[in-house]
Amino acid sequence: MAVIYSYPLKATPVGEDRMIISDMGDSKRTKQVRLTDLKTLVNTTYTLTSTVDAINNIADIDLTDSNGAKTTVKLKGGTGITMTQPTANEITIASLNDDANFIYTQSIASATWNITHNLNKFCSVSVVDTANQIVIGDVTYANSNSLTITFSAPFSGKAYLN
Numbered sequence: 001m002a003v004i005y006s007y008p009l010k011a012t013p014v015g016e017d018r019m020i021i022s023d024m025g026d027s028k029r030t031k032q033v034r035l036t037d038l039k040t041l042v043n044t045t046y047t048l049t050s051t052v053d054a055i056n057n058i059a060d061i062d063l064t065d066s067n068g069a070k071t072t073v074k075l076k077g078g079t080g081i082t083m084t085q086p087t088a089n090e091i092t093i094a095s096l097n098d099d100a101n102f103i104y105t106q107s108i109a110s111a112t113w114n115i116t117h118n119l120n121k122f123c124s125v126s127v128v129d130t131a132n133q134i135v136i137g138d139v140t141y142a143n144s145n146s147l148t149i150t151f152s153a154p155f156s157g158k159a160y161l162n
Contacts, residue, residue, distance in 0.1 A: 059076075
């Protein structure tokens with residue numbers, strides 16, 4: 001086999017030309033690739049553009065390479081999430097309720113706790129007694145803003161909802 005530097009030098013390679021590589025993912029086996037297969041690794045310029053539709057709370061992020069090939073990432077805000085575009089290539093994603101949680105205090109011992117939290121979701125619930133020991137109860141959701149916890153015996157404590 002000839003030594004690589006002994007081959008003649010081609011001044012201007014073109015996309016369909018082939019070159020030899022060592023495939024590190026395949027036990028270093030020697031393989032050929034077309035130069036066009038490497039275009040995304042060498043001398044490619046990317047342009048990032050973005051647009052926001054604040055009324056519908058959606059945004060498109062476009063990544064375009066120097067050959068005009070475009071990839072688009074679509075974002076959609078949900079409940080409590082807003083998107084704005086302060087400058088041409090900037091998107092701000094903000095949560096209106098960064099930490100939507102609720103702490104309920106049951107001061108008078110009771111075996112049934114009726115909680116209205118107004119978080120507009122079916123929360124996960126953790127309950128502790130006044131000694132901060134975890135207590136297990138049956139949670140029944142009335143709707144996305146209120147729930148009832150039933151225990152085997154009355155006690156007072158706190159319910160943490162998120």
